[in-house]
Amino acid sequence: MIRKATLSDIPVIHEMVRELAEYEKCLDEARATEEQLREALFGEQPAAFAHIAQDESGEPVGFSLWFLNFSTWRGVHGIYLEDLYVRPEARGGGHGKALLTELARICVARGYERLEWSVLNWNTPSIAFYESLGARPQDEWMVYRLTDEALGRLGA
Template structure:
C-alpha cells in the first residue's frame, strides 16, 4: 500500500465522489436519502461560479475519501469560515491516515482563506467520528441546535 495523497477534486473524480456520498448515506442509516447525481455534482463543483469545493484522498490510484465543503461567514469574528458538509473515508482505507490528511488539507485551505474556524455537524450516535475529531483537537459546540427547513415547508415559505 502506498501513501495517501490529498488533492482538490477533479471532474474525473465525480463518479467516485458520488459513490462515497452513497456509502456515507448507508453508514449514516439513510441509504435512500441521496438525491445527488453525477450531473448535479459536476455542476455544483465545477459549474460557473461554483461555491462548493472538495478535496479527495487517493490511495493506490483510487479515490478513497472526500471532504466536501463551502465557505460561510461569521459576523462575530468578522471573517469567513469553512463549513465541512461531509468527510468520509471508505471502509477499506480507514486507518491509513486519510481522514486526518483530508482534515489537514481543509485546515490549510481555511488558513489560506483567512477563515476564523471550520464548522461541521456529527450525528449524536457516531462515537467513532466524535473520537476522531477530539483526537485532532476539535470540540463539540454547545448551546447551539441545528435547524432546517426543506421540502414542502420550504416551498410554502418561498411562495408565501
C-alpha cells in the same frame, strides 16, 4: 495523498456520497445526481469544493466536500465541511486526518478563522476522532433544517 478533485472524479464522489448516506442510515435522502455535483463543483459559479484522498496506488478512498461560510462576529470567511468520508477498508490509514489537515491549511493560508461541521450524535467513532484533533462540540447551538413540504409551505 490529498488532492483537489477534478471533473473526472465526479462519478467516484457520487459513489462515496451514496456510501456515506447509507452509513448514516439516510440513503433515501441522497438524491444528488452526478450532474448536480458537476455543476456545484465545476460549473460557471462553483458553490462547493472537494478534495480526494488517495491510497498508495492512487485509488480514491475518501473525500471532503466543503463550501465557504461567513462569520459576522469574526468578520471573515470560514469553511463548512459538508461531507468527510473514508471508505471502510481505508479507515485508520490517516486519510480522514489528512483531509481535515488540508482544510485547516486552507483556513490558515487564507485567514479563515473557523472550520466547522456536523456529526450525528450516535457516530461515536467519528466524534472520538474529531475530539482527538482538538475539535469541540458546540453544545449550546442546535441545528434546524427546513426541507420538503415545510420549506415549500414557508416559501410559497
